[in-house]
Amino acid sequence: MLEINNLSIAFKRYNGWLGRTELRPIRCLDLEIEQGRIVSVVGESGAGKSLLAHAILGLLPANARVSGELRFDGHALTPGRIRRLRGREIALIPQSTGFLNPLKPVGAQVARAARLSGKSAGQALSARDSAFAQYGLDDAVKTMFPYQISGGMARRVLTAAATVGQARLILADEPTSGMDGDNSRKALSSLRALADQGRCVLLITHDIEAAIAISDSVAVFRNGVTIEAAAAADFKSIDGLRHPYTRQLVSALPEKKFIGAVNGRVPITRNGGQGCAHYGECPLETQICYQSAPHRKQIRNGWARCHHA
Template sequence: MRGGTHVRAVTDATFDLAAGECLALVGESGCGKSVLASALLGLLPENAETAGSALIPAADTADTGDTADTADRVDLLTADERTLARTVRGRRVGLVPQSPAAHLTPVRTVRSQLEEVLRELAGVRRPHLRAAAEAAAERAAFPAGHLDRYPHELSGGLAQRAATALALIGDAPLLLADEPTTGLDRDLVDRTVDELRRHVGDDRALLLITHDLSAAERIADRVAVMYAGRIVELTDAAAFFGAPGPRHPYARGLLNALPEREFTPVPGMPPELSALPDGCAFAARCDRADEACRALPALTDGTACHHPHVDVLEAPRA
């Protein structure tokens, strides 16, 4: 709610995420991606309201493979703060935050924060903490020579890597990585997302929230495209980045804006979330829009569009 007005930051965001899978949630800044991540961890402002459900297996049933009984799962949207703090955050769901400086304790060194998390989540005992902290730092490409520095002494890229190292320690079944490559050069982007991908296993999954389509193409199994608070396309990564390509005009525009593609920006600007139209929110920017777009399209066959593309989008030649 903003100034007494309800703002629908995320609406009808429906998807599943299986163990062993990486789902990339992509879209322009302000489309609701980070709000969704905050909702899943109970980190929204006090005046925020949530509806629906977000289910993860409870700790004692995570390895059974039985997801039919909702009694064996935790609903992240309705769980109380005690449950989220003691059994979910860091243990069931790890977070690489979009703003790492706000999540690092300012009066403690990176080393001491890593050691604390190693004690709490990994059960590492004191004689082994120093070596374990250095190993955790190396996993996120954080230089050992900076471990005894405080957060305010770090660059944005180093703070991002410190936050990534902290998030990876617990090997949580679900890892939320919210813009984990901010402030990193291309080599470190590739190294970071590769390490996040290595987190994925038989009992672990990754939700990668990013505007970096190259990073998503590198590690994602599926892609969800968000626009104006709604998921407008959900498809396999191979089909999205290769052939037949995105079906939603906005998703196709995002891909064609890449330098290695057509390098053509999506025209116009997204609508304010406080003033969304009744119909398709992308219609004002879309050259395929007509009267049918006055009605809100449902997500059908992975695409929320009245006039989806059906032709083949050629991938760039090597």
Template structure:
């Protein structure tokens, strides 16, 4: 709800994610990606209305009560690297203290081995050992991101949701973080990465889901998306074309507000392929939700 109005922040979203697989969810800010992640973990505001089904390890998550989610799902079965890590770190406790508690609770490590386990968890996320006794307000954005990543990786959860995990990191640390997250999937766990960084997505993803105005408009393999034949939805093709190493041509206009979506195809006002047919909202057919899907963009 926004100002007493019902906002369809995410709608008609459907995908599966197998163990050992990484799905990258990409799109511009305000398209509903983080809202979707919050819905999966039951972290939406109290006035949110949620319909549908989310199944993980045979458990239906959308109908699970808060106690079940807090005690048996979050952290243990589904890990989260949050989009705003500083807001998720306890402000009155050091990083070391928070890592110690998380390691103890999720792994059962004995007290005598906790220090070594904490050091290993920090190293895994490239968090510097000499910063472990700092409080969250003493960390830069990049350090807070690495602290949150270290906490999320501790339990080796069967599913990890990483929401903009490379924000605030330099390229070397981006590469290291992407490598560690990829190892999480390669060890037989599911990985959902929400990112603006298409270069990181290309390195880590098995499949790519492109989100626009609260809907998935393309869902395809990473090899097809980044290589040949290339993306089929004009918006997805525009995201790639905007990269400096590609055409460096931005998509004209801005995404619509989720409480003021146009009728029909939400991308039509920004699309040079739009016709009268786009007054009807296209369904996701095959890999693409578009009346005028592209063919062989990179062929």
């Protein structure tokens, strides 16, 4: 359903009158999601995960330069096509609760999302009520404004708004952030249920345990590059992994959460953007890792980008 090949996103930044520099937070992303599947994208802050969701929805700022291939149902996602699909076929559960309109009751916002997806006024109200019940939101919450509800409730409202329509692809950007354990489990189960009903879910998260528990496959981002992708089951033990970075993370972090870099520092690219995305932090690196970016290597039923995998 969704295919992303060699995606790169760059931004121009002006320094004074004449100086211009280019930032390239996404260098080479590849991803594929089929109907009825959940693919999780995991990586630390700054790895490019949220930019990916914004690129799919055409929500990047005007100074962004995008190259590579983005396809939905076999056809290119052009700006015009994205506008037609957004909200109807592709929906976002955003990371920030600031996406809620502060001036409208949250119930009206969920009903509007249902209307935008193509439902009649009557169907939209009944879909809103079902979504509220599904995400454990009381009837009284419908008439409340965003400032009157907790962060966790706001996240459930955003999830209800994204799933209330007929969207076939749900982009869930850290959908459990700010939720307690119980509501977090319910939200993840509801994403699994949506996939089991035939929708696709792209789950963006730093929580690899959640990713492994509910996904069919997992893609790992490192400094704007997909460095490994494979079945979720492969991530349950070090032996199943192909890339040194993934092995370091899964073995070094007891809670298996991608909060910082391997050694707790925010990652930096030490080789000016050339070479391997993990160069400078990798125990196996050699000169070739600095000089050239590794290509995708098929290994068993998954792949990795590493010269020495």
